[in-house]
Amino acid sequence: MKMMIQTTALCLFLLGAGKINAEYKCFYGNLHAHTSYSDGESTPDTAFAYARDVAGVDIQALTEHNNGGSFSGVSYSITPEHYQNLRLIADTITAPGRFVALAGQEVGSIGSSGFGHINVWEAPGLWPYNNSDLLGCYSWILDQGCPAMYCHPDSSWNSNFNDLYYYQDYDRAMDLIEIINSSTLYEDAYLRALERGWHVGASANQDNHRRDWGNRVNSYGNIPLTGIWADTLTKPAVLEALQSRRTTAMEVSPASDRINLLLSVDDRYQGEHFIRQEGTVKIMIQASAGSDFASLYLYTNGIPEDTFKVVQASPMVTWELEKNIGLGTVYYHAKALQSDGDRAWTSPVHIDGVSEKNPVVTWPTPIKNYARIVFTPLPAAVSVKAVIYDLSGKLVKEIIGSQPDQPIGWNGKDAKGRQVLNGVYFIRLEQKSATETRVSLGKTMVSR
Amino acid sequence: MKKIIIISWAVMLAQTVQAQLLYWDMPTTAEQVVFGEGCLLQSREPQGLLQNPSSLGFIKYRTLSASGIQWWQEVYGGSASAALPVRRYGTASFSLGYWSLGTVSGYTEDGQPMGTLQSQASNLGLGYGLVMADAWGLGLNLKASRLNLPDRYDWGWSSDIALMYKRGLLSGSLMVKDLGPDYPRNNDIRYPQNTAYVAGVRAEYLAGKVSGSVQYNIRKEEGGYPSLSLESYPLTSLSLKIGYEKIPELADRSPLGLGMELKKLGRRDLSVAYGYRSYGDLGNIQALSMGISF
Numbered sequence: 001m002k003m004m005i006q007t008t009a010l011c012l013f014l015l016g017a018g019k020i021n022a023e024y025k026c027f028y029g030n031l032h033a034h035t036s037y038s039d040g041e042s043t044p045d046t047a048f049a050y051a052r053d054v055a056g057v058d059i060q061a062l063t064e065h066n067n068g069g070s071f072s073g074v075s076y077s078i079t080p081e082h083y084q085n086l087r088l089i090a091d092t093i094t095a096p097g098r099f100v101a102l103a104g105q106e107v108g109s110i111g112s113s114g115f116g117h118i119n120v121w122e123a124p125g126l127w128p129y130n131n132s133d134l135l136g137c138y139s140w141i142l143d144q145g146c147p148a149m150y151c152h153p154d155s156s157w158n159s160n161f162n163d164l165y166y167y168q169d170y171d172r173a174m175d176l177i178e179i180i181n182s183s184t185l186y187e188d189a190y191l192r193a194l195e196r197g198w199h200v201g202a203s204a205n206q207d208n209h210r211r212d213w214g215n216r217v218n219s220y221g222n223i224p225l226t227g228i229w230a231d232t233l234t235k236p237a238v239l240e241a242l243q244s245r246r247t248t249a250m251e252v253s254p255a256s257d258r259i260n261l262l263l264s265v266d267d268r269y270q271g272e273h274f275i276r277q278e279g280t281v282k283i284m285i286q287a288s289a290g291s292d293f294a295s296l297y298l299y300t301n302g303i304p305e306d307t308f309k310v311v312q313a314s315p316m317v318t319w320e321l322e323k324n325i326g327l328g329t330v331y332y333h334a335k336a337l338q339s340d341g342d343r344a345w346t347s348p349v350h351i352d353g354v355s356e357k358n359p360v361v362t363w364p365t366p367i368k369n370y371a372r373i374v375f376t377p378l379p380a381a382v383s384v385k386a387v388i389y390d391l392s393g394k395l396v397k398e399i400i401g402s403q404p405d406q407p408i409g410w411n412g413k414d415a416k417g418r419q420v421l422n423g424v425y426f427i428r429l430e431q432k433s434a435t436e437t438r439v440s441l442g443k444t445m446v447s448r
Numbered sequence: 449m450k451k452i453i454i455i456s457w458a459v460m461l462a463q464t465v466q467a468q469l470l471y472w473d474m475p476t477t478a479e480q481v482v483f484g485e486g487c488l489l490q491s492r493e494p495q496g497l498l499q500n501p502s503s504l505g506f507i508k509y510r511t512l513s514a515s516g517i518q519w520w521q522e523v524y525g526g527s528a529s530a531a532l533p534v535r536r537y538g539t540a541s542f543s544l545g546y547w548s549l550g551t552v553s554g555y556t557e558d559g560q561p562m563g564t565l566q567s568q569a570s571n572l573g574l575g576y577g578l579v580m581a582d583a584w585g586l587g588l589n590l591k592a593s594r595l596n597l598p599d600r601y602d603w604g605w606s607s608d609i610a611l612m613y614k615r616g617l618l619s620g621s622l623m624v625k626d627l628g629p630d631y632p633r634n635n636d637i638r639y640p641q642n643t644a645y646v647a648g649v650r651a652e653y654l655a656g657k658v659s660g661s662v663q664y665n666i667r668k669e670e671g672g673y674p675s676l677s678l679e680s681y682p683l684t685s686l687s688l689k690i691g692y693e694k695i696p697e698l699a700d701r702s703p704l705g706l707g708m709e710l711k712k713l714g715r716r717d718l719s720v721a722y723g724y725r726s727y728g729d730l731g732n733i734q735a736l737s738m739g740i741s742f
Contacts, residue, residue, distance in 0.1 A: 328559030424549040447597040
């Protein structure tokens with residue numbers, strides 16, 4: 001059963017941060033831009049000041065090329081000295097509550113042996129570039145612990161990251177993907193990345209190389225921006241939001257017509273990933289902007305299964321519906337279409353549906369190389385731990401879950417890093433809340 | 449008269465070993481459940497004697513034994529063994545084992561159900577032991593195992609060699625267990641066998657109404673650990689058994705195993721034994737064994 005509610009109200013839309021939720025506010029940013037520190041114009045301090053004072057964005061990142069590239073024998077790749085200076089300038093110009101400046105680097109190459117470009121923000125140092133080593137790049141990003149984004153992911157040229165091949169070990173390395181870069185739409189790449197298995201969020205950016213940081217109008221007359229849902233406008237909060245994929249990609253026109261598009265599933269927001277028992281979930285899509293909305297779409301596993309036509313044109317719309325989820329992974333994301341043609345996309349909410357009958361299982365089973373341990377979550381759990389045993393009861397590995405309601409990854413190796421032999425293995429899962437400890441048992445199989 | 453037990457440890461050979469599950473080491477009999485590795489020395493029942501080939505030569509009657517074990521999580525095992533004295537040449541043994549590893553729900557990477565998966569393991573053992581000078585037992589076991597999975601199988605083989613000295617109510621044994629090539633043979637992912645070096649003594653007291661053994665085992669990954677076993681006869685045909693063995697790698701396994709046995713039933717010297725051990729949250733295991741000599 002679907003329930004649809006349209007709420008029309010006066011849009012008290014503020015230029016700058018938009019508020020649609022008590023927990024998070026949407027801050028608007030441009031996460032991809034350059035200056036003369038690589039192949040753009042002007043200097044970082046000028047660029048940040050322009051983005052803040054002229055374009056009026058809340059967050060501006062400068063992501064200078066770091067790939068050893070050159071034009072006519074002259075290197076355009078950022079030097080280590082310039083990068084440290086960029087970080088210093090970004091820290092200096094950042095004013096909590098008003099503006100956040102991010103120092104970044106655009107790594108990788110789109111040359112014939114390259115894998116594409118990846119933006120990394122606020123890494124302590126520069127990537128020791130090896131433009132053909134995609135896995136090495138993922139590994140380096142994981143080591144830095146910084147948010148990262150696929151840039152202009154075009155499958156028709158050397159910017160497709162091995163056709164977005166999914167590496168479970170590096171899932172946490174990548175946080176966002178550009179749906180829009182300047183004038184080009186990469187929605188198909190966004191859907192393909194999700195289908196491949198990546199847990200990436202939506203982003204739209206300008207890739208500025210000229211003096212138009214934050215308000216570059218593309219060839220369609222729109223300004224791409226990324227909405228970042230954070231509790232405060234501080235650098236740590238913004239970085240946390242990026243790594244949590246709590247983002248909205250949008251194109252706006254005019255500049256003041258910024259879009260708030262927030263998706264929640266069972267009160268969990270875009271970018272989140274959690275386990276729940278199979279059954280009915282409550283989905284809410286909230287949209288507000290400076291101009292009217294025409295339609296909202298809910299994508300289920302990348303397919304627009306549900307559409308909400310806005311009958312009475314309104315700049316503020318709330319759509320609630322219910323969906324049944326069964327066993328397995330399902331992900332939802334929302335898309336909004338305004339009457340003037342502007343669009344916005346949310347990051348997805350990923351849900352792993354489990355059955356109460358099998359409280360602990362692995363996906364896949366049998367396991368070849370990597371599996372996720374999924375389980376029936378304990379309400380209000382604060383920690384989760386999986387202990388894997390072989391048939392004889394010998395302890396193979398103990399893994400602490402990073403989040404109490406997210407799957408636990410197991411690479412099929414024991415505590416000493418050796419691949420385990422084929423056979424049946426047992427999982428003892430321990431979940432703790434403030435008042436309860438729940439132990440569940442499961443069985444899986446390794447066959448390779 | 450008190451008997452003094454002198455324990456002399458064998459020199460343990462250093463060898464690179466890795467702890468990996470070997471199906472032929474999984475306990476299937478009641479005494480294996482109670483005594484753990486201590487069964488190698490303590491057992492005097494057919495189902496246990498076949499574990500230590502050096503004791504085979506002391507079996508002077510044809511014996512048959514069968515055991516079943518309930519593991520946890522819908523896993524069940526069973527074994528059947530026979531020992532046949534070959535006149536003055538010694539005693540041969542033959543054993544078969546089977547493990548039903550139960551069912552596992554199959555899933556794709558994104559959690560779509562793929563039906564039910566089943567797997568089994570089977571073991572085959574051949575042993576031979578002989579006695580020299582009425583006191584020294586020497587024996588050899590050859591063991592093979594095959595694990596069947598839905599889309600493939602793994603197999604491997606191993607051997608045990610053992611020496612026993614038995615005089616009166618006192619006996620001692622040295623054993624090298626699980627000696628063989630990397631396991632499994634037909635998989636790129638294979639490891640050296642977890643070879644064990646075992647030494648211990650067993651003594652009887654009060655005309656055999658009480659017996660006990662002390663044994664020390666070394667496996668590289670588990671380190672060294674002792675096995676202590678005790679058996680007593682409150683009644684002529686009833687024995688109570690207790691084993692103590694604490695292996696750090698088996699953190700959830702209770703160090704104590706408990707069991708009982710009804711012996712010398714009927715004219716065919718029938719025995720029925722039961723063993724129990726807890727594995728904490730994982731569950732409990734219990735086994736039932738029957739043996740007959742004729």
